Amino acid sequence: MDDHRGGAVSHAAVRIDLSAIRDNVAELRARAGAADVMVVVKGDAYGHGLVPAARAAQAGGATWLGTAALSEALALRAAGIGGRLMSWLFAPGERWTDALAAGIDVSASAPWTVEEITAAARETGRTARLHLKVDSGLGRSGAPEADWPALIDTALKAQAEGLVNVVGLWSHFAIADSPRHPTNTAQIAAFENAVAWAEARGVRPEVRHLANSAAALLLPRAHFDLVRTGLASYGLSPMPDVVGPGDVGLRPAMSVRARLALVKRVPAGHGVSYGHVYITDRETNLGLVPLGYADGVPRHGSGGEGDPGAPVLVGGRVRRVAGRVCMDQFVVDLGDDDLRAGDEVVLFGDAAAGEPTAQDWAQACRTISYEIVTRFAPRMPRTYIGMEEAL
Structure with a gap:
């Protein structure tokens, strides 16, 4: 079920698994x-x-x-x-x-x-x-x-x-x-x-x-x-250097997902996003993700000039943000993979599903996972799964 809000985007959502929250609390209650x-x-x-x-x-x-x-x-x-x-x-x-x-x-x-x-x-x-x-x-x-x-x-x-x-x-x-x-x-x-x-x-x-x-x-x-x-x-660890969520029976409740808005082929030496801090080193496909810092994507997740950028899962592979995160969009270098507009992009979710995590984003942005999950804006619709009775 979606919590539709006025002016919400339609190309991305924050997905919340309420059963994960319930089960995490039950585990914490036992401990x-x-x-x-x-x-x-x-x-x-x-x-x-x-x-x-x-x-x-x-x-x-x-x-x-x-x-x-x-x-x-x-x-x-x-x-x-x-x-x-x-x-x-x-x-x-x-x-x-x-x-x-x-x-x-x-x-x-x-x-x-x-x-x-x-x-x-x-x-x-x-x-x-x-x-x-x-x-x-x-x-x-x-x-x-x-x-x-x-x-x-x-x-x-x-x-x-x-x-x-x-x-x-x-x-x-x-x-x-x-x-x-x-x-x-x-x-x-x-x-x-x-x-x-x-x-x-x-x-x-x-x-x-x-x-x-x-x-x-x-x-x-x-x-x-x-x-x-x-x-x-x-479902996130407050001490990720000591213990991971799965080690103490927890699983993340939030994932952030979007759909590619554009895929285009560009030549080697092509600058990407503001400032051209990322320049392609080969002919490649670029994917446009219609989310940016106005939605809550940290600008510190930008990639280029020696910074690998924050991870995203696209087409079954973890890739990195290429160039600067903008107000409403960022770019991913897709290499030669055949992907199309509409294909899913997972910014972060559950490591058990092979997805990047909020902690991965925190490390890329030199912050903590608390900041990552709390910053997504009201225009990002929340999609709830797992517990209809909680809605």
Whole structure:
């Protein structure tokens, strides 16, 4: 089934296998042991489609869902998604009353957040479910150790008034994709100390959570009561230099496919695309793929001047982007193969099917697979397979 959007292209699609998300989450659930699983669906479920991916995750056994932006959490509730749902990235003046009315768990890293949530609780008459975040070493959000007591005291005061219920204590890893890195041990210890301090002050959390995908897979000591799985839920490895998806029972849910728009024969010495960074070294066939950086194809996947270019599968062979990726198109050198307009091009998909992967594109573009799968634009239609009940 296609999710047709206004102005969507007809010559390409992002294909999402919802059964892969379901099965990946089931595998992660099995590996989590006694801990519950929160599937993180921020960023439109890492580009996989917020609502369908959330339903597939719940079918796989996720008991929690998580978003960074409150707008996505509210969109899930509007779509009828139930269960535990947490949102955590806020600036002053958020839609707190909407969050409380929708039964969304919220997070605080500083007293001002607790105070705004408390005001919304007074206004709505609803008790907020609150998670308190400590910076255990990532240096991003979360209260630093010196500010943790003030955050705890502010939250406990609001809890004593019946305005909030502190249900979670949490933090986030910096280097869990290198499981033997000493920072991981230091962060676990810092988190345990922060939890112990909060509990000594009277906090009784339902869940303590620290583990991301990498830690859920390879750091069982960090599982605590809940693991938060993002990238792994979609079948990609958060630590590709350590373990591949297939090694831990995961398979990618997303593939990006297009059809050749043009095939033409050109002579040796023919420049290809802007800047002529790729010049043919023989008479050859060039194939035009009608996708570019406006669709989400990274310009860093361009090939030429010593850069091999990102891989694509065309005509049963893996080939490379030739020349610069443009706004709406890029070129592939097809050699002497007899291919025609309309033939399928797979940018990335499942290695088990002989297709390039999002990780292959990440390596070619000197980035991470997270960026590859999240960047495809709304004009690219999403085609869903595998779970009609999730649509």
